[in-house]
Amino acid sequence: MTQRIGLKDIAGTLELDVSTVSRALRRDPRVHPETAQAVHATASALGYRPNAAARALRGGPTGRVAVLLSPPQHRFASPIFLELLSTLERHLRDSGRTLTVFAAQSRDEEPGIIRDIVQGRLADGLVLGRTRQNDERVRFLIENGFPFVTFGRTAFDGEHPSIEIDYAEAGRIAVEALLAARPDELHILSAPEGQRFADNYVSGALLAATGASPPVVIHRIELTEELGQVTASAIFAAARPAKRIALACIQDLMAFGAYRAAALAGRAVGRDTSVFGGQDFPGSEHAAPPLSTFSTEDARVAGLLTQAMLARLDTPDAAFMSETIKPTAVLRGSHLLAR
Amino acid sequence: MTQRIGLKDIAGTLELDVSTVSRALRRDPRVHPETAQAVHATASALGYRPNAAARALRGGPTGRVAVLLSPPQHRFASPIFLELLSTLERHLRDSGRTLTVFAAQSRDEEPGIIRDIVQGRLADGLVLGRTRQNDERVRFLIENGFPFVTFGRTAFDGEHPSIEIDYAEAGRIAVEALLAARPDELHILSAPEGQRFADNYVSGALLAATGASPPVVIHRIELTEELGQVTASAIFAAARPAKRIALACIQDLMAFGAYRAAALAGRAVGRDTSVFGGQDFPGSEHAAPPLSTFSTEDARVAGLLTQAMLARLDTPDAAFMSETIKPTAVLRGSHLLAR
DNA sequence: TCGCGGAATCCAAACGTTTGTATTGACGTT
């Protein structure tokens, strides 16, 4: 069993005091360059790794960065999250830090978890998704001066770094594509109200639908295949069979549900029903018909979030990073209707 | 700024010593039942949360459990991993612990990361995926007496808990379904050699293919859509167009690649080409034709892994948990050939 | 009346860092 090396061991071999060693390692100008040099040498020779617990206790950084997974992000495998976790972890490890994951099971749980993280010093920083316009979580973090980065903007923009996918643009892309086929009804299936990305999707979609458009209906549902199916079924049941129905789904999973509902209702996507998805899941290209969707460059988004978090931690005085990524249309055919 | 509550605060209001409070909270029989009662009351009234750093420093457990994501698990969103992370996190939090994620970027990185975890006391336990028969990582962990659970058995079975998906059964399911349509060639697309699940898949597939069978070819490739496509393209190019080709893919992503290759090669899945996938990705049901695959009850697997890890940590003397989950066939049509 | 056992509680040290302050010693100034 290899013994753990501490400051004491370095100090022992060099006949110095731990405090000197500590300062040397943190590049305190008060230690003689030569001494510092020696300390660094023996530290790496002995394989010294700072004790995170002791640091945290003392009030220093914990060397940990937290990611809070919001429900139902964890119920399905949205392609971006493992990408984010992986990218973030790699860079954290490069800077001697560690990645901690928290997964709220419901929205109610989140404030408690965040309080624990902040007050319990469970991490030095936090990556927060699913923002709301007036996000209490964000307010709390700002009030407590806790470093964090959001995935999605908030009303507190300018007071924290954020990376956002332009969901208004996504809504526009979907609706424009769908309207080109001249449907009789347009339905927008978005996530529950209050969530920034979902609200933006709706407003972008509505904006694109203004003017000489068919009637538009907004549906706010959780992001699951199941609910996509249920909702689409209700839509189909309420319409005359001859009606040409267009569905703008904020996410491919929902669109898959709509596919299933269409099959059950004797409808056919591409003929009397058109569907637009979102996020470009792995199977969407091969769906029947191939699912039109938008794509969001997961790797780039993950990279930006990571960069924003590290910048926030390493150079606290720097300006807050803030980027918006535009989704790109992936037109595959499911947005079309037979003439 | 809410102040953090510590033992001191409880001790203060009750006019007790912190040590008594500490013992009371840990249900030490030495404290008077009445006192203990009062301590618990004020503790929850004040919202006391133990300081993990202090505990860890004291030499106790770190309160952290690590998950090591092996490449390329993180390059695509295999549905099971977020499920695992989420389930694990919930139970860890219930027991006052925290989840730490490590993501190796390549297999070479793994031993170093594991060494850090073990020797740096970065966690109390580890969940390890992608086992090999004679896994050096597992050997190292056993030698160092570090608690861990594997996803997939090893040659050291009996010396550590493990949860396994029966990939031999999965291979059997795929090949049996494919052979029923009497293809002229059978190809097995599995992950690189050495990985337990991939080897099991191949052996199960081969076993099911013994006897009056068409020629069988094994392909060992990484689990990506890209490589599935490349491999399938090569297979198609090498065969006469009239040949009826069956592809057993260990995972749906690969199968998607095969779909694409078939389209490019002027073949049609369900006519002259049959495909079987694995893991039942969200879009597979809606593929054209619907992808036959096997399904693995992600939630149950995640639950068992979690349970095994917690058992290992909380009751170190208990027998090691060891479970095998059988995949179930999901026959949707892509495994068929036109007569 | 004294001492003893035991229950309940308190005291103090320890974990590995960080950091404010004290100490040392060399050097330059007067």
Add this chain to the structure above:
DNA sequence: AACGTCAATACAAACGTTTGGATTCCGCGA
């Protein structure tokens, strides 16, 4: 030669918890 300055380092306290051992106080038996 005495003194102040400054660089370099040492000392010690603190973070919140756990735990071995000391202390207090009670009732009881001798």
